[in-house]
Amino acid sequence: MDGFLNLNKPAGLTSHDCVAKVRRLLKLKRVGHGGTLDPAATGVLPIALGRATRLLQFLPGGKAYRATVRFGVKTTTDDLEGEILTAVPSPTLTLDQVKQALPQFQGKIQQIPPSYSAIQVQGKRLYELARSGEAVEAPIRTVEVFQMDVLDWRAGDFPELEVAIACGAGTYIRAIARDLGDCLNSGGTLASLTRTASSGFLLTDSLTLDQLSEQIQQDTFCPILPELALEHLPIVNLSAPEGKRWCQGQRIRLERTGLFPAPACRVRHENGFFLGIGQLVEPEDIQSNAAEVEDSAPKNGLILSAQVVLVPEG
Template sequence: MDGFLNLNKPAGLTSHDCAAKVRRLLKLKRVGHGGTLDPAATGVLPIALGRATRLLQFLPGDKAYRATIRFGVKTTTDDLEGEILTAVPVPTLTLEQVEQALPQFQGKIQQIPPSYSAIQVQGKRLYELARAGEAVEAPIRTVEVFQIDVLDWRAGDFPELEVAIACGAGTYIRAIARDLGNFLNSGGTLASLTRTASSGFLLKDSLTLDQLSEQIQQGTFCPILPEFALEHLPAVNLSAPEGKRWCQGQRIRLHPELFPAQACRVRHENGLFLGIGQLVEPEDIQLNDAEVEDSASGNGLILSAQVVLVPEG
């Protein structure tokens, strides 16, 4: 079974836990996940099944979230799962003040990931170092936030802001909550988080673990086809002889309609998805004698194999 599962992750499970449960339900050895979600978070968790685990790296990185930020509170983890550092009521904080601050957190921004995160420093995860009591400064990263839309405002001693956030890969919503609170001199932490979209998968199309189990028992579960999940990549169609050669690891000469250094979907002329290829300029690689002779016949790109899903034959 090769393909993808759009899983609606429940609260309380790690992404690794979810992959393990899917592995047991489907009786598969190879199961992986893309875009880790914190245990307290819910929503879209892309799961790769079988040989599709090799395709996770090619999924688009854009994500979208629905988040609730609570002001007046600071925690060790930048969400409500951590120890409360300070809790100071800010009843005078207004939605207008918050809306004026939000543009500071859109576009390409510098962000320090939470101390309790999966980023590796000195060969260890930050959360491992934090739990061990080691004070390690997380590396500053450049991330991109495409849009932040206000969904709701709940005034009070510890007011809450509900927002929809569209962002690129690597963005920590907990860090936005923390930094927005610091910018407003109120303190802030993430109260809840749901990922509504990830890698092209949408929450409205996702399956819960219970729904997955039911479909498996009924024999109706069908994984998302790999090519469907990779539609954002350009496609290259090969003739039957070219497709066979490519699946055997040979590089194929192409006309220059596409851009070099691109990953692309490789398809048989009959529409069968063969795998992922890489387009490169001939001068960027060492060609064999046959490819050198072919290269002399005209301009073009070389299609090399990165991930082949269809075996030779």
């Protein structure tokens, strides 16, 4: 079984827990996930099945969230799962004040990840270092927030802001909650988080673990085809002889018409069968022997090399 599962992760499970459950349900050894979600978070968790695990790196990187920020509270983990450091009522905080601060958190911004995160420092995860009591400063990272829209405002001693965030990979919403609270001199922490989109998968199309189990029992589960999950990549079509040589690891010289160098592209057989992922490069950008490159196309064409080949099993 090769393909993808758009899983709606429940609260209380780690991303690794979800992979283990999917592995048991499908009786499949090769299962992986893209884009870790914190245990308390819910929503879209892309799951790769079988040989599609090799394609996780080629999924699009954009993500979207629905988050609730609680003001007046600061915690060790920057969400409600951690120990409360301070809890100071902030009844005078207004939505207008929050809206004035939000533009600082849009566009390309610098961010310090939470102390309890999976980022590695000196070969260890930050959460491992934090739990051991070792004080380590997380490296500053540049991330991008494309859009931030206010959905709701709930006033009170500890007011809450519900916001929709579209961002690039690597963005920590917990850090945005923390830094927004600091910016407003009230403190802030993430009260809830749902990922509504990730790597091209949408929450509206996702399956819960219970729904997956039911479909498996009814023999109706069908994974998302690998090529459908990679529709953002350009397409290269190969003739039968070219496809055979490419699947055997040979670089193919192609005409330049309509093509351009790309980090990755979908490679199809002339009959429409998806062969895998390739890379288009300029001839001068690679070092190869003449015998390694199919030479039937013009010399000013592009070179197609293999990155991931998905040939039919058997």
